[in-house]
């Protein structure tokens with residue numbers, strides 16, 4: 037991959053990278069289109085990264101279908117698919133890990149202690165393997181995207197990290213490869229997650245900025261689910277991921293929801309940019 041990338045760079049081509057774990061959906065495709073629009077060459081990596089799954093998580097049952105993914109990416113005219121084997125990425129004796137301190141220990145990092153260390157380690161390898169100029173990540177995994185942008189900045193990586201909006205089903209459910217795990221009853225209740233974020237948005241639009249009040253309304257809405265339970269609802273500073281009490285002008289925030297249907301954990305969020313007069317949300 038790296039020698040191909042070197043040749044492309046020698047030809048003066050700009051390279052865009054879309055890291056994924058495969059089982060592609062429209063969320064991934066929107067990142068691919070973002071990359072295609074801004075780069076001469078687009079590389080999509082497909083790698084279910086064992087280092088970011090704890091032993092009790094879903095590494096083994098994570099959905100995989102490389103043939104299907106290939107067809108989707110061929111239709112999108114993607115230039116390269118980089119789908120290495122775990123043994124090539126982590127050969128015996130592999131011992132170098134990248135960690136973004138602090139940000140990796142809060143919220144998702146508290147629940148999944150090794151997760152972000154695995155993510156930053158693989159993404160750094162992908163940056164080095166592909167020599168990409170631009171990399172595309174989804175706001176869907178807001179903390180991950182923030183950590184990766186921080187990693188690139190702290191390490192002076194010669195790559196620009198782009199964070200793209202969340203792609204949703206028509207009923208509002210954020211697309212995720214894990215949605216396939218849901219039973220039909222769970223799937224119909226999963227819509228409550230994005231609806232709870234919509235309620236939060238409406239509160240903020242009418243100037244209700246007290247986080248306890250917003251979270252309570254979200255909790256109430258989510259309690260309508262019979263087949264699942266919220267793991268957490270948090271309102272955090274978008275830079276530190278520390279919880280806040282009040283949404284204030286001058287700040288950027290995320291409202292984060294993690295929701296569990298049995299072993300299936302779904303996450304979603306709302307970004308609030310309140311640096312100007314009026315909060316802009318997406």
Ligand code: AMP
Pocket residue numbers: 055056057058062063064066067172173174175176177200201202203204210211212213
């Ligand atoms: P994954 O294959 O789940 O590791 O995701 C690969 C990339 O796609 C990550 O940057 C995700 O944040 C992004 N992504 C996943 N779901 C969505 C979505 N619904 N909308 C936008 N981006 C997404």
